[in-house]
Amino acid sequence: MSAIIEDFTTTIPHWQPRVKPIDLSEATPAQLDALKVTPSNTKVSEYVLVLANDVETLKVRTPLFNAILYNKGGLSRAERELGAIGASAVNRCVYCMAVHASRYNQLTKDESVVEAIFADGTKAALPPRAAAIFRFAVKLSETPSKAEPEDIAALKAAGLDETEILDLILSTALFGWANRLMHSLGDPVERT
């Protein structure tokens, strides 16, 4: 068995499930539909095959994730990723962090924000707009949420409008969801 990765990294690990993925050859029509498996597209990750155990939520989850991360207008793609990064820092989801920190770096062509977060975690010192976004994402991700009216005021002061703040709430909340699945149903391990 490969070693479990404990530290944050931008190298995307392999995700090793703790529960049994469904067997694609025995999948029901509803599972194949939710998995979007077609004769020309039979590549499905083990993670999605695990989620196919609960086909009704898998079916609604994919359009929701895509809309929150990729819908037009509002908050930039990179800043939505920063919401995901804030949640993943609080929830310590190494796999989610690797995916979204590397995507943030690609989108911004700047690694300094992610480097600061990897070094100092939720206390990282960041440029003003990124700091307001990250701080809000961290506080909203706590249980119970610690986000306060002052955090919304700080986002507005940093130049975010109502739609941008809504998009940040959505991407942060979404990673409260994704972190809990990824981090509890499997382990991030080195790719072999």
Add this chain to the structure above:
Amino acid sequence: MALVNEVVFAASGLTETDPLVAALTVREDIFAATEAAHDASLTPTDPGGISHAERAALAVRIARQNEAETLVSHYRALFETAGAPAEIAPLADPAFTGGDDKRLTAILAYMDQVAVTPREATAEEITAMQAAGVADADIVRLAELNAFLAYQIRLVAGLSLLRGAA
């Protein structure tokens, strides 16, 4: 406006006349998908080994752990709709840890860990459920319920703040 009838809007205190509602319609597709995810997590057509009443009671428990009072009320009402079986009712109390029931003890330990301290979740909570006879498919159903609630609770917390700031 259909939005105000949806669970997260009601729980965030948003009414038809709220000026924020117009701004939120930009993301109408997301709110529709959120409502569909609520139904798939709480009242699925095929609930597997986790009944609608158990799901609603667990949702009350997790909403309470998050101090999300409006959602506590919503899930209490859903528990009543599911028939409010007396043997399931204790699950809604965060102080109840399963008593002598091995299946329930393992399920509640997992649900509490993932809801409240997900960063500390380990393989042990999963193997304890498997040892107590919880099927892997039901473990995934519980994970999805827990994960959806984490999203919904934070969405409501965020919308409530945004409403207050409008």
